[in-house]
Amino acid sequence: MRETPLSNCERQFLVQAIAEKKRLDGRQTYDYRNIKITFGTDYGCCIVDLGKTRVLAQISCELVAPKMNRPTEGILFFNLELSQMASPAFEPGRQSELVVKLNRLVERCLRNSKCIDTESLCVVSGEKVWQIRVDLHLLNHDGNIMDAASIAAITALCHFRRPDVSIQGEDVTVYTPEERDPVPLSIHHMPICVSFSFFQQGTYLLVDPSEREERVMDGLLVIAMNKHREICTIQSSGGIMLLKDQVLRCSKIASVKVTEISELIQKALENDKKVRKEGGKFGFAESMPNQRITAYKMEVAPVDTDDIGKKAEDLISNTEPPSEIIPSPVVRAPGTGQIGEGLQNSWGLDENEDGEEAEDQTMEEELQTMDVKVKSVNKEDPIVLSDSEEEDVVVLEPKIMKKEVKVQASSTAASKKKKKKKPAH
């Protein structure tokens, strides 16, 4: 199914909000969303939640023959899949560009940086090595798949235990988990990706873009670092022009973020280890709370209420007080009462419609230039009330119409304008 296109006003709203350093969910420009890491019952299974983006990682291993030109090294295989449940835009067979991009980034980040010691995966040189397979599945897409995927992958790799192997001469024995405890992989460092999105030709920068922000961004820069401040991968995409100091600034921000995220991962791993050792319950089923409705939990989003008082005062001072309300109903006939004087008939005015439209335009321009005059015009209007609950609506763009606009439930805008014209002419 095609993605619903983003409307122009939504796009402008997002870009303008970012220009004022505000984000839709109330974060600061360099804030990450909440990261939650949970482990499954098996070793090597991990789900990472980055806000609402969800990635599942599963590690498995197998004994295979090594590659011809690298007989003493184990094999690492990465696979990232965009599941169809992640977004209605993901169809089987489509989305190939995004899949290639993400897969290559994960490969480069984890394989080329040599975070896993592949020599330790060798069992019999030239004959048998361990092949570690990392499968990543995107379960929900809410922006920033790359970061979530890299956190999931490296956490799962740290969590994974492979079966123990012993070699006696020519004999190779692979022990099952019951015979001997499985052995963790030897991991040198933990590279973590941080994504930066650029807006307005690189003027504005955001960390961890959400799905909406990704749609309006100009370009993306992904920097993978580990906590020793070594950069593992840099990748710019989206066709924007960057400057050198932008890249350097991003790398500094990334180092801060990576340290935080690494700590979080370490804590999660230790928690899980503790729970398993104490014999407590672990796994996905346990990490989901029972007896609680948690279908859709919104996190508390901070709202900026700094100048609310001042803004409210501005609004109040710029608007007029509501005009007089006719208090008593008019009794026309026994048993009936009338409040208000009814509405103009907006049907059957087609013959005057086109002429009225042209007058509408001029009226708009006049409105913009003669604010004061318009105010006086309004006061002579017949004050018509309707039964609708919509009270007086205050227009928040005072430069066009510095007066109240009474919204009547069944009247159209054309009829409203016609009413204004009547007293003016």
Place this chain on the structure above:
Amino acid sequence: MATFSTAERKRRPHGDRKSSEMTLHLKQTFEAAILTQLYPRSQIDIYVQILQADGGNYSSCVNAATLAVVDAGIPLRDYVCACSAGFVEDTPLVDLSHVEESSGGTQLSLALLPKAEHLALVEMDARLHQDHLEGLMDAATRACKDLHAVLDRVVREHLQEVSTQLGE
């Protein structure tokens, strides 16, 4: 990449992930550099074939494609010059060969528009300490600027030849 381009014959030259990635990067680079708004509702196809791969594949593709686009008369914002750079034992090296690349050291590819020093693409592999990043990017930038001089000279010479031949 042609199957005969590398030391060992490439069995599947099309559709594998590395070539798709390089395709995407080339597309991204040229989308940023070509003034596409001058050609609405049309498509510009750039086909690149690597005949011999000895390191710096992406950079050579970009440079070749730049010259081709200039020759075709399609307006560009600026020459796109690309160069690879690496870090071996605390020295930045520019324009790595295949042997240097596969030794497992750092490898940075930059596509640069020389006048304004805008980076159309930054791509880096393998570990590099953050402090060395600036030095490496500076080295790659200088190399790209030298390359720009070479490309510019070649274009001008070619133009002179062609115009004298046309004149006769």
